[in-house]
Amino acid sequence: MIKTKGDLDMAQIDYVMSVRAVAGKKFTDEVGQTRFLFVPKNENPSPDHEVKADKWFKAVRAAGSWKNSKKKRVAISCLLLMATISMSKK
Numbered sequence: 001m002i003k004t005k006g007d008l009d010m011a012q013i014d015y016v017m018s019v020r021a022v023a024g025k026k027f028t029d030e031v032g033q034t035r036f037l038f039v040p041k042n043e044n045p046s047p048d049h050e051v052k053a054d055k056w057f058k059a060v061r062a063a064g065s066w067k068n069s070k071k072k073r074v075a076i077s078c079l080l081l082m083a084t085i086s087m088s089k090k
Helices: 053-063
Strands: 013-023 026-040 065-067 073-075
Touching (some): 013 053, 026 053
Antiparallel strands (some): 013 026, 065 073
């Protein structure tokens, strides 16, 4: 099982791809570089949740696969991208 920083169970996180700029340790409303985040459930995305892109993609692929009744690995190649107006609390 792939684990995140802090050894969180992958079922307890959201996979987030962000293109928000960062100022200090917070996201801003400006466009910035692409960041890949493992965000613990019930937490707001933060630059502290960033992981390397290859680790993020491996985790997303692992989360989207299972074994069918013949014990054959089946993968779903679907990535949901959501745009938000703002990820910061006002």
